[in-house]
Amino acid sequence: MDKTEAALIVNLVEKIASRGSALEEGRIDEANLLFDQMASLSRTLLAMCNSVPTVILPYLESQNPHVLKWFAFLALEFEPAAGERVLEELAAEFI
Numbered sequence: 001m002d003k004t005e006a007a008l009i010v011n012l013v014e015k016i017a018s019r020g021s022a023l024e025e026g027r028i029d030e031a032n033l034l035f036d037q038m039a040s041l042s043r044t045l046l047a048m049c050n051s052v053p054t055v056i057l058p059y060l061e062s063q064n065p066h067v068l069k070w071f072a073f074l075a076l077e078f079e080p081a082a083g084e085r086v087l088e089e090l091a092a093e094f095i
Contacts, residue, residue: 012041013067020066042074053078060086
């Protein structure tokens with residue numbers, strides 16, 4: 001991963017965490033804006049990164065549930081079993 005990809009990942013993780021906080025605090029307009037930014041950053045990441053699975057998979061162990069969910073969703077494209085496992089574990093917490 002080059003410096004540009006690393007900076008993109010850091011920015012994406014920060015946006016995800018900020019959106020999670022905004023949702024938890026009821027700041028819906030801010031959360032929606034952050035979602036749009038997250039989607040844009042994710043599209044850029046997927047388009048430019050040569051090693052997407054390698055970049056995404058470590059975040060499937062994140063302690064931040066918002067980061068975990070977003071990267072599990074992204075993983076469905078390249079590592080479906082890994083993404084599904086995480087999403088199923090998260091879903092089981094709500095049953």
